[in-house]
Amino acid sequence: MDFDFRLKVFYVAANTLNFTKAASELFISQPAVSKNIQEIENSIGTPLFERLGNRLALTPAGKILYKHAQVILEQYNQATYEINEITGKQNGNLFLGISTTISQYVIPKMLVEFNLHFPQNEIKVTQANSKRVEQLLIKNEIHLGITEGLPDNRSLKFTPYIKDEIVLVTRNTNPLCKEERFVLNDIYKLALVFREPGSGTRDIIDCKLKEAGISLQHLHTEIILSSSESIKRYLKYSNTAAFLSIHAIQEELKNGDLKIIELEDFSIERYFYITHLVGGLAGLPLKFMNFIQQHKGKIYS
Template sequence: MNDMYKVFITVVEQQGFSKAAEHLYMTQPAVSQYIKSLESKMGVKLLDRTYKKMVLTKAGEIVYEHAKQMIGHQETMHHLIHELYNEPKGELSIGASYTYGEYVLPRIIAQMRKEYPSIHPKITIGNTQDIAKQVADMALDIGIVEGEVEEPSIDVHPFADDEMKIVASHDHPLVQKEEVTVHDLEQAMWITREKGSGTREATERMFENVEIDPTERMEFGSTQIIKESVEAGLGLTFLSLWTIRKEMAMETLEVIDLPKATLKRSFSILLRQKPMHTKATTVFYNLIQSHK
């Protein structure tokens, strides 16, 4: 039965029988037979092949989701049994939002590789909602994000505070101004992250707190590009202090410190709800907790 599920999952993810057969080192008729057998056992059609592009039926969506979870639990079970008698090892899929992933995570990975060389991290960087979805789908073992996550299948563990402030270039007119007003902020050009990002969510919350709705905005999908744009004098932004430590030390970026425009939030660890996690996941979880 497990083989049927694995073949079905591969057909869905490879978007076709031919690619699935190639991926599984099987013949296409063999793959087709597995799918027919699974559909017969379930008593329903799982794949709709009447269109040019193969699509899942509603029943197929249910089988795909639960088959992925079942196989994921089995793989975890085998890892856990093996790890009872061995050091932590194997691949560890880690997801992180941009702020943590680009500015904090590299140091933790370096520490883990030094202490546990048999663990092989695979890193995915994305916005908060993307990482949460991949943890929920078991495509990632663990995630580290900022911002709100509402996903019933995920355990959310806040572990560190983050402070966000308005940031401008060293020679921006508002940095030189003795008192910055709400009107100044509303008339300024703002450079923000994309929707779905925890940083964008925090920026919108700050706009509400200060009671502004800037009309001049530019949107980028990378914190690094935003920092460089602000350094070049293109506008203001709202960033975590973790992300601008080097630039503040070099005095290329400055903070515009307004009480209403300061926001505190938490970084959180995301774990899929399971009875147990692999030893590699637990090791990494503990390293994150100790690196505050």
């Protein structure tokens, strides 16, 4: 049905009060946002938005629809799930989109545990960076995402899952490891390895460095790689440094292959998020979300 997408477009546009930003969050064009809003307005016979000077605002009718939109979307999702169950379309399938760091280092044991408890279900995991996972959710190609980026897409709900720390690391034979004191401005002297734009890890690193007054364009970026595994392999053969999730380097720290460079007065902490469309979850996706929240203490046990 087109109805739920039009309502989703309205909900995001009402949240942002900016059609261009809504289009970006929904991964559609700005004219497509305007078209969907206009179709709802034509259907109900009254405008939902009005222009107050340079600012977009909700009309009284828009405020009423916005108040009910999240409940409507949630009930629609539940109804769709129940219909799929009785028509056999659900079939115990669970489609997940998991961002790269989480897919490689955090969630594998949870998937094993879930399959042991619920062996009749079939799970398909798509590994992608956080922005791609968000796009798959918007397009209804997956039921649930687990992401590591900034929770700023208003068409999605982000539930904190587990805490993460991003640390600066290098190989243990790097002469840099002998330095006793390292301040943030010293990173201008380093050859750095970064994840690709769109990676949740990259987004949070860029954000925190900017907040600390670091000029990103003046950093020496030696190479950009698309996974933490690739970065760790590159670090092994060079005196470069990289910001990586603490979850991604547990084995290397234990074996002494990598060493954390402690930065004075600077740290990067974040959450990994369970992510889904605004409107709630039902059935198997909800069961999976509850399970991994209840059993997250077993990730490294």
